[in-house]
Amino acid sequence: MDLHQLRCFIAAAEELHFGHAAQRLEMLPAALGRHIRLLEDDLGTRLLTRTTRNVTLTSDGEVLLEEARGLIEQADKIAARFRERGRHQTQTLRIGAIDSAAAGLLPLLLHDFRDQHPEIGVHLCEEKTIKLLPKLLSGRLDLAFIRPRPNMDARLVHRHLFHETAVVAVPKTHRLSRRESVSIRDLANESLIVPERRSRPHSHDLTMKLFAEAGQHANIVQIADEKQTILNLVAANMGVAIVPHWTSRMATKGVRYLPLRIPDGTMDKLPLAVAWVGKARDPLRDAMLSTLNERLTAYAREA
Template sequence: MVFALDINQLKCFIAAAETLHFGRAAQSLDMLPASLGRHIKQLEDNLDVRLFQRTTRSVALTEIGTSLLEDARALVTQTEAFESRVRDMRGSENRVLRVGAIDSAAAGLVPQFLAILREEAPEIAVQIIEQKTIRLLPRLLSGGLDIAFCRPPDQRDPRIQFRTLFFETAVVALRHDHPLADSSLISIADLAEEPLIVPDRRSRPHSHDLTIKLFLDAGLTARVAQVADEKQTIVNLVAEGTGLAIVPRWTARFQVSGVRFVPLDLPVGATRSKLILAAAWTRGTRDPVRDAFLDLLDRHLETLEATA
């Protein structure tokens, strides 16, 4: 014998078994008692068994009904889990993953990784939102972003999960005609008397503190000539001769005319933590598209890190 089970019939059976009252069971399922009774009768006919002993005054489970109750509950649970998974997968097919990125990641990491996505996971559609870390993290918590590439703050919100990816390389941005422009390496000592352009600490604490701490570690004081907010603005100021700047290597991808980027010769043990790049997302959330995105990123992380 082949049974064509109806999940709604099983739900009616479970509700009636738990309440032993067709009226209350029907009310819990937001349906009429007559409809509930009809579903249970159809289930009994389909199984060719009696699940309830019914009189005008009482309802009781039969021995078979008692035996089948836990199996019915398990079937409903499994079916609902299956339906939920299908809904998640169906929703993932047309969903756009909203990815936040700080400027250096938007210039360096994101274009390279998007090319990998197009090649290996073209079904993942991505929208890029470029912002500072202090703007990206609130958007994660509000649901406006699914994942962000950012600098982890010193005080981390426990609602956000951070995964360290790697440390970006620091370079010196300077005009093409600067005496140091043709150097293969530049040390902090070489910059002791140079005017520097640094980011505003309120909006970019990591980048600001990187420059200041490198000078302090070398026993020097940074000569701050100009404070600017955006990396693009900083590089443009370098091109105009306002000063030099210590920036992430990916900033060179801005390709501002007249600016050279020379590697910074950092002493052993020099701080790199200020240029940490991490992936961040809201803790405890389930997202198969985001997880697939991260899995692919992990597989290519070594290659991407080599360019940072």
């Protein structure tokens, strides 16, 4: 029995669905099932009853679930405590950020933070929200700049910062590229490139909701995962894309960014939040949050 097997069991027991549990742990369902079978073999008992339609806990599984949660919580606390000891010895703050925040907000924030606290180093990890949250919970990150998700873990505190505005990325040779700005109606017949929804739900839904609110059909021709890939596809004349304003700082040859005209009050689809583990005391993290609070209004104007 090892901790990874217990984490797999807990996820399956809480989700009661192997596919959802595997997605939560970012692994294949077959691998999840293998780890749980190894755990059952090691303990000599069935923990889950699986059919083609559902998953249920056995009586032994119910007993183990409570004990496994306690073991994992204790293991995470031990790991976090020792990471914290090492981190404070080196005075390093570990920050995670989604790509648009890493391109736009973080350079502004880190510049101001370094002026105030030159003795504190910062390690930056750029990832999607779905990957940043587990790192935050396990103690591998101290702060994360994320798109807030529904039903976030109760151990996390998150604070809304502002909504990012959107721009339209078009090829420089496109018929719209000479415009000063565009509306959704201008994009009604255009080929659209959108992010994959599972990993970037806010960015994906941004395009879909803007078109729906304008009474237009979204002509999606390509789905891609990474922002840089989307911009490269735009540069290759594969289509146009609606992206966060700060994405325009990712210089891509052959792409022009146009302001998007939308009705007042409708641009609330790209929320940016900062999150951290609530009960842990951390003076380095609090120093960063203090700088963020002082300069937030100025940062929001840049978004």
